Amino acid sequence: MSALDIRGLRKAFGGNVIIPDVTLELEQGLITSLVGPNGAGKTTLFNLITGFLRPDAGVVHYKGRDLVGLTPQKVTRRGIARSFQDLRLFNDMSVFENVLVGQESSLSLWGRKQHYENTEAVLERVGLSAQRDTRASELSYAERKFLNLARIMALDVDLFLLDEPASGLDGPSRQTFHALLRSLKAEGHTVLLIEHNLDIVREVSDRIAFLNKGEVMAFDTPDRIFADDTLTDLYFGTANRKKEASACSS
Ligand SMILES: Nc1ncnc2c1ncn2[C@@H]1O[C@H](COP(=O)(O)OP(=O)(O)OP(=O)(O)O)[C@@H](O)[C@H]1O
Ligand SMILES: [Mg+2]
Incomplete structure (x- = not known):
C-alpha cells in the first residue's frame, strides 16, 4: 500500500528548474532514504510535500487526497510531520516547553493533559527526561538533534519526513537514532529520511x-x-x- 504518492512534481525558482519532474511512491510502514548530492533538491522536495513551497505542477496524494495548496499546519493535521535541516529550536525555552509548544501549534485535537503526558513519554523515548527543565541552548549538539526529533515524534502523525536528523552524531548517538527509527517503524509509521x-x-x-x-x-x-x-x-x-x-x- 502506498503512504504517499507524488506524481509529476515540478518546481522552478525564477528560470532555474530545480525539480523538473518527480514521481515517487512511498510504501506504507517502510523507511525510505532520499539520497543525492548537495543541491540535488532533497530539502526542496520536503518543502513541496509539506506546503512550505507550492509546486508549479504535479500532485502529492496522501490518504487519497491531494496536499498541494494546503498550508504546512494543515499538512501536519493530515498526518505528516517534518524536521528541518537547520534545527529550529526555541533556545530560551526548556526542553519540555520545546516539545509541548510544537504539539500545541500543530492544532492537535488533544487536550492539555494529554499534551503534557505525551511530552513526558517522548522525552523518555529520546533519552532527554533528565534534561526536561534545561534550556535548549544549554544542550549538547547531539541532545539538540534528539530534541528536534522529539518535537516531531510528539505529533500525532503517520508519516515522518526527516531532513538529516543524524548528521554529525557520534557512534553511540547514532545507535540511539537507529533504535528510534526502528521503533517508529515497529509502530507502523512511514519514514522518508534525508541522509x-x-x-x-x-x-x-x-x-x-x-x-x-x-x-x-x-x-x-x-x-x-x-x-x-x-x-x-x-x-x-x-x-x-x-x-x-x-x-x-x-
Ligand atoms: N527558495 C529558493 N529560492 C531559490 N533557489 C532555491 C530555493 N530553495 C532551494 N533553492 C536551490 O535549489 C537547489 C536545491 O536545494 P536543496 O536545498 O533542495 O538541496 P538539497 O538536496 O537539500 O542539498 P543539501 O544536501 O546540501 O541539503 C539549490 O541549488 C538551491 O540553491
Ligand atoms: Mg537539504
Whole structure:
C-alpha cells in the first residue's frame, strides 16, 4: 500500500528548474532514504510535500487526497510531520516547553493533559527526561538533534519526513537514532529520511530513492542501489569515490 504518492512534481525558482519532474511512491510502514548530492533538491522536495513551497505542477496524494495548496499546519493535521535541516529550536525555552509548544501549534485535537503526558513519554523515548527543565541552548549538539526529533515524534502523525536528523552524531548517538527509527517503524509509521552518511542509509533503509538534479534516478532496495557503480560515481565523482566513501563513513 502506498503512504504517499507524488506524481509529476515540478518546481522552478525564477528560470532555474530545480525539480523538473518527480514521481515517487512511498510504501506504507517502510523507511525510505532520499539520497543525492548537495543541491540535488532533497530539502526542496520536503518543502513541496509539506506546503512550505507550492509546486508549479504535479500532485502529492496522501490518504487519497491531494496536499498541494494546503498550508504546512494543515499538512501536519493530515498526518505528516517534518524536521528541518537547520534545527529550529526555541533556545530560551526548556526542553519540555520545546516539545509541548510544537504539539500545541500543530492544532492537535488533544487536550492539555494529554499534551503534557505525551511530552513526558517522548522525552523518555529520546533519552532527554533528565534534561526536561534545561534550556535548549544549554544542550549538547547531539541532545539538540534528539530534541528536534522529539518535537516531531510528539505529533500525532503517520508519516515522518526527516531532513538529516543524524548528521554529525557520534557512534553511540547514532545507535540511539537507529533504535528510534526502528521503533517508529515497529509502530507502523512511514519514514522518508534525508541522509548523507551512506553507512546509516545502508543500515536503516528499506528503500532508497536517489535524487540527482531534481530527478529520481533510481528507486530500489539498498543492496541494488549500492551495487550500481553509476550511482556511486554520481554521488562521489569517479576519482574521489573511494577516498570520500571512507571519509563519509568515518
Ligand atoms: N527558495 C529558493 N529560492 C531559490 N533557489 C532555491 C530555493 N530553495 C532551494 N533553492 C536551490 O535549489 C537547489 C536545491 O536545494 P536543496 O536545498 O533542495 O538541496 P538539497 O538536496 O537539500 O542539498 P543539501 O544536501 O546540501 O541539503 C539549490 O541549488 C538551491 O540553491
Ligand atoms: Mg537539504
